[in-house]
Amino acid sequence: MKVCTKENITGYIALLDTAGIEYTRDVPLAPRTTLRIGGNADVGVFPDSEKQIAEAIRDAKKCGARYMVLGNGSNVLFDDAGFRGAVIFTKKLRGxxxxxxxxxxxxxxxxxxxxxxxxxxxxxxxxxxxxxxxxxxxxxxxxxxxxxxxxxxxxxxxxxxxxxxxxxxxxxxxxxxxxxxxxxxxxxxxxxxxxxxxxxxxxxxxTITEKMTELMKRRAEKQPLNFPSAGSAFKRPAPDKYVGKMIEDSSLKGYSVGGAQVSEKHAGFIVNRGGATSDDMIKLIGHIKNTISENYGVDLECEIRLIPEKA
Ligand SMILES: Cc1cc2nc3c(=O)[nH]c(=O)nc-3n(C[C@H](O)[C@H](O)[C@H](O)COP(=O)(O)OP(=O)(O)OC[C@H]3O[C@@H](n4cnc5c(N)ncnc54)[C@H](O)[C@@H]3O)c2cc1C
Incomplete structure (x- = not known):
């Protein structure tokens, strides 16, 4: 997609107005992600029906406005400079x-x-x-x-x-x-x-309740739920290869860049210890990837989706 200009966004907003779809300009993204990182999106769109989602996307395409759809923001890393374009939130479709x-x-x-x-x-x-x-x-x-x-x-x-x-x-x-x-x-x-x-x-x-309680207990024991994160930072390279163990065995547990840190509790998670920037995260991800590549010859793939400011 080409660069999303102010004109694209202005045109898009006019169409949203006509369609009666709720939106907000300059929407902060950090509070809408579990990592708590990211600047503002030019526009946040809040459709309240399937028809409105379809229309919000159709209109964005019509205006050449860049867009993405966001759920709970638990697997994304936005840039500190934000997102030039529209973020379409699904949160109102919760039936x-x-x-x-x-x-x-x-x-x-x-x-x-x-x-x-x-x-x-x-x-x-x-x-x-x-x-x-x-x-x-x-x-x-x-x-x-x-x-x-x-x-x-x-x-x-x-x-x-x-x-x-x-x-x-x-x-x-x-x-x-x-x-x-x-x-x-x-x-x-x-x-x-x-x-x-x-x-x-x-x-x-x-039995269902017991299983859910047991699995939640395991999560709380293993995962750093007390710090913002986006879950496992990397995909497992093979079913029998555990990224957390490779990172831990590479002495990277607790390693940090700025406010971004390899969790001291679970090395497969990168946590925001406070004030982490997208740059901190990207540098830390790069360092982990290089280290694992050197130590194991494995090319780790990021599970967290990195969303650049511009297309
Ligand atoms: C503490 C913690 C624990 C986690 N544990 C797990 C785990 O056990 N297993 C696991 O798999 N993941 C886990 N995750 C990662 C994350 O929760 C999952 O990947 C989750 O499915 C992402 O859903 P989301 O709604 O937050 O997606 P978002 O982060 O909002 O979006 C992720 C991607 O999905 C796209 N997307 C979202 N909604 C739509 C839609 N309606 N249509 C099209 N595209 C869409 C977005 O554009 C984006 O590319 C964990 C994360 C955290 C923070």
């Missing part, structure tokens, strides 16, 4: 409903809301996702997973806006091309997740 063993959730529904709704309905399958600080849309996009489960194993169907064909359609699980921490959604160039349908199994409420 959750259950019918027999089928659970439907809006893209902006939190996994907390979804997993507890499943538990309350006595439905099993989503326990692994309890504690992932994600929106449903972000979880599907990333094929979020933990403790042996992932979205691919429970998603039946996803409603998406296809910006190439300018239409809302439904993709079944096989069409989602789920793989380790990725899906057909990619970086959201073409598809935006609007809602997700999960197919679950009947289970015993107490």
């Amino acid at each position: 959750v409903s259950v019918d027999a063993t089928t659970l439907c959730a809006g893209a902006g529904a939190s996994l907390l809301a979804v997993t507890t709704a499943a538990r309350d309905a006595g439905l099993s399958g989503l326990e692994f996702a309890y504690g992932i600080p994600s929106s449903c849309g972000g979880a599907v996009c990333m094929n979020a997973g933990a403790y042996g489960g992932d979205m691919a194993s429970v998603v039946a169907e996803v409603a998406v806006y296809d910006s190439e064909k300018d239409r809302i359609c439904r993709l079944d699980a096989s069409e989602m091309r789920f793989a380790y921490r990725k899906s057909i959604v990619g970086n959201g160039e073409r598809y935006t997740v609007l809602s997700v349908t999960f197919e679950l199994e009947c289970g015993d409420k107490n």
